[in-house]
Amino acid sequence: MKPTGMRRRFITMERIFTTGLANFLRNAWLAVAAMTMMLVTLTIVLFLVISNATFSHTISQITDKIDISVYLKDSVKPADKDKLINDIKQLSNVKSVDFISKDQALKDYQDQNKNNPDLLAAISQTENPLPATVQIKPKDPNKINDIRDYLEQPEVKRLQSDETSYSGDRKEAIDKITQATRFLRETALIGVIVFTIISCLIIFNTIQMAIFNRREELTIMRLLGASTWYIRGPFVVETIFYGVIASLISIILVGSLFTVASSTFEATSLGLLDIGYASDYFSQHFWTILTAQMGIGILIGAVSSVLATRRYLKFKTTK
Amino acid sequence: MILLDRVTKTYGRSNAPALDRISLHVEPKEFVIVVGQSGAGKSTLLKLLTREERPTSGKIIVGGIDYDKLKDREIPLLRRKIGVVFQDFKLLPNKTVFENVAFALELVGYANREIHHTVPKVLDIVGLVGKEKRMPLELSGGERQRVAIARAVVRQPRILIADEPTGNLDPKHAWDVIKVLEKINKYGTTVLLTTHNQEIVNKLQRRVITLKDGKISSDRARGDYKT
Numbered sequence: 001m002k003p004t005g006m007r008r009r010f011i012t013m014e015r016i017f018t019t020g021l022a023n024f025l026r027n028a029w030l031a032v033a034a035m036t037m038m039l040v041t042l043t044i045v046l047f048l049v050i051s052n053a054t055f056s057h058t059i060s061q062i063t064d065k066i067d068i069s070v071y072l073k074d075s076v077k078p079a080d081k082d083k084l085i086n087d088i089k090q091l092s093n094v095k096s097v098d099f100i101s102k103d104q105a106l107k108d109y110q111d112q113n114k115n116n117p118d119l120l121a122a123i124s125q126t127e128n129p130l131p132a133t134v135q136i137k138p139k140d141p142n143k144i145n146d147i148r149d150y151l152e153q154p155e156v157k158r159l160q161s162d163e164t165s166y167s168g169d170r171k172e173a174i175d176k177i178t179q180a181t182r183f184l185r186e187t188a189l190i191g192v193i194v195f196t197i198i199s200c201l202i203i204f205n206t207i208q209m210a211i212f213n214r215r216e217e218l219t220i221m222r223l224l225g226a227s228t229w230y231i232r233g234p235f236v237v238e239t240i241f242y243g244v245i246a247s248l249i250s251i252i253l254v255g256s257l258f259t260v261a262s263s264t265f266e267a268t269s270l271g272l273l274d275i276g277y278a279s280d281y282f283s284q285h286f287w288t289i290l291t292a293q294m295g296i297g298i299l300i301g302a303v304s305s306v307l308a309t310r311r312y313l314k315f316k317t318t319k
Numbered sequence: 320m321i322l323l324d325r326v327t328k329t330y331g332r333s334n335a336p337a338l339d340r341i342s343l344h345v346e347p348k349e350f351v352i353v354v355g356q357s358g359a360g361k362s363t364l365l366k367l368l369t370r371e372e373r374p375t376s377g378k379i380i381v382g383g384i385d386y387d388k389l390k391d392r393e394i395p396l397l398r399r400k401i402g403v404v405f406q407d408f409k410l411l412p413n414k415t416v417f418e419n420v421a422f423a424l425e426l427v428g429y430a431n432r433e434i435h436h437t438v439p440k441v442l443d444i445v446g447l448v449g450k451e452k453r454m455p456l457e458l459s460g461g462e463r464q465r466v467a468i469a470r471a472v473v474r475q476p477r478i479l480i481a482d483e484p485t486g487n488l489d490p491k492h493a494w495d496v497i498k499v500l501e502k503i504n505k506y507g508t509t510v511l512l513t514t515h516n517q518e519i520v521n522k523l524q525r526r527v528i529t530l531k532d533g534k535i536s537s538d539r540a541r542g543d544y545k546t
Contacts, residue, residue, distance in 0.1 A: 008428030015425060220409045223369065224470075225398030226426040315391050319375045 012230060020237025027210055031242060034206040037199035038246035038300060039253075042293050044195055046254050048188040049289070054278045055181040068138065068147060071131040073161040074102070080159060081132070088136055091150060093143055098135040105130040131161045200304045203242065207235050207308035218312055232309045239305040243297025251290055258282050320478060320509045321345035321368065326377030328363050337363040339533040340377070345511065347477070350504045352520055353513045354544045355530035361513045362406075364530070365482050368511070369403055370394050382477055399427055402471030402508075404481040408463050410455040410470075416442070417451040420469045427474065437473060445469045445499050461492030468499055478509045485516050493519060520544035 024031060072081060081099070088097050100108070106128045113119045123129065138144050150156060211218065221231050258279040282289065323343040329336040338360045345351050355361050366372040367379060370386060379386040382400055389397060410419050420441060421434045429437070442448055445465040455463055464484055471479055481500060485493035497519055504510045514520060520527060520543060527542025528535060 007430070011430055012426075012428040217411055220411060221426060222395075223371070223398065223403065223405070223409065224423050224426060225395045227395045228392065230426050315370070315394055316372055319373045 013233075016230060016233030017237055020234035021241070023210065023234055024238045024241045027206070027238070030206050030209060031238075034199075034203045034239070035242045035246045035249075037195075037202045038242055038297055039250050041192070041195040041199045041300070042247050042250040042297055043253060044188065045192050045296060046250055046289065046293060048185070048192060050254075050278050050282055051188075052181075052185060053281050054274055055184070057277050057281075058274055059178060059181065064137070066138065068136040068144065068151075070134040070136065070151060071161045072134065072159055074131070076132070076159045081134075084156065084159060085134060087156075088134065088147070088150070091147055093139050093146055095137040095139045097137075100133040100135060102128050102130060102132045105133060196300065200300055203239055203301060203304040204308045207239065207305045210235065210238075211309065211312055215312065222313070228313050231313060232306065235305045235309050236302050239301030240298050241301075243299070243301040244294055247290070247293035247297040251293060255282065255286075320347040320349070320382060321511070322378075322380040323367075324378040324380075326367065326374045326379060328360075328367060328372060329375045336375070336533050338367070338374075341533075341535060343528065343535065343538075345509060347509055348504070348507055350501070350510045350523075350525045351512070352523065352525055352527045352542075352544075353511065353530060354515070354520060354527060355513075359530040360533045361530055362482065363533075365403075365480055365511075365513065368478075368480060369401060370397060399474060400476055400478065402474065402476035402479040404464070404467045404471045404479070404484050406482040406484075406486055408455070408467045410463060410466055412455055415452050415454060416447060416458070416466050419455065419466055420473050423470045423473050438469075441469045441473045444472075444502060446495070459492070460487045461489075461495060464488065464492075464496050465499060468496065468503075472503050472508070476508065478511065479503060481510065481512045483513055483515065485514055485519060490518070497523070517544045 070084075072084075076084075085097050085099060088094055106123070109123065109130060110120060136147060138147060151160070218231055258275070261275050262279040321343065322345075323341050325340045325342055326338055327336050327340050328338040341360075341364070353361050353364065363372065367374055368381060370389065373386075381397070384397055384400075411422065414422060417438055420438045424434045424437065439448070439451075442451060445468050447462065447465055447469065450458065450462065453462075455466065458466065464487075468481070468484065471481075479500070484496050484500070488496065493516060500510055500512060501523075524541050526538070526540050527544060529537040529542075529544070
């Protein structure tokens, strides 16, 4: 009695899996080398992703503080003010526009200086000296020229009391940060590529060694009519195990590192790398990260084992 | 069942052909013996039939399968239809007798229950009952040969190819092996046997094809073997 279709396929899949698991356990020491390489690769990738997110977060926090303050003359009519705000909103690089009235400006000033009675006294004796302000937040602080051009037009300039403030000094700092992060990102990316290639090669070699040890068995299997995937499958399963285990270790490693680091440096930020944020990011995206890590690990393993077995599974084509 | 039409196989470019325009037809359920000295082309012939090698020219059709139209991924399916007893047995040294035979069923997806049902029957046919748990290295040459036969027939192939199955055996064991092959042939399997053994050929009184220098020098219905 011959088993049919689906069932036969299921039995075959099960055998491929159990053989792969057995090989994995048998080649444990060989596997350690391959897994270590994969672990290093995956950990670097993970660090790259998290530090990238953290840097972006830091940058956006800083750039959020960048704004352009337009101080209006007291004589500007409400209609002109509304038109100005509307016109500014039409500009492409404008994220948001806030209007701070004279009263609000005074209130803010008083709040900020409530511990300084001299200043409060000085200001309360005169009529409110603070101008109404239009605060513009640009989308991209590096490209404020169109906003500047608009504000420099004579009929707009006419409404302004003081020189407009562009937060110029902060912009320079931001440029430097952006450059530094770009450099870090590129370096890390090169690192990832190099380590991925190395780990592929090592796994490739590991599998080739395993195949070499069992080449007689493979030849026999081939002669008895084993399909390509029946022979290749166990090797692929084996390397997928490498990938899964390496990704789990990598996650545990990085996770515990963050736990330790965030309790040690509690709430302080180490320069640009905001540990608290990085740690939050890690725990918020835990499942995504885990899935992605495993995906990369499995991909590296599967690709290198498929390539490693290919040569041994070819049928003769020469006539 | 087996059809060869002007099949030539040349290894390398400048060498003389190992097989030179061989044409051959074997009916279903036939028992055919191929004889010839070393280098006459016997092994090449068998390797062409199992598609380990491809012919330089000519046509091969086995069990209705045209080898020219055979895709790589169909080769395993072809090999499942042909049972092969290799000259050097090709048993897996780290598996028991039972496991070696079961292996042939495992890789085509038989369930364990079916394997445990089928393998003992076949081991009984080849006379290896009681030796299921032995390792190949603990067996005599004749016993190993019979394990190889059991593995070749356990899937009930329509064709059984046996390459020098008596090569390393003393006369008594050689006869045991031949008797097993005759039994299998009686069940309806086409058997193709290569051998050096003159006594066996003469005693069997079957069709004998003699190869010489890559050509068929004789093909007799009830042949004998002259050296």
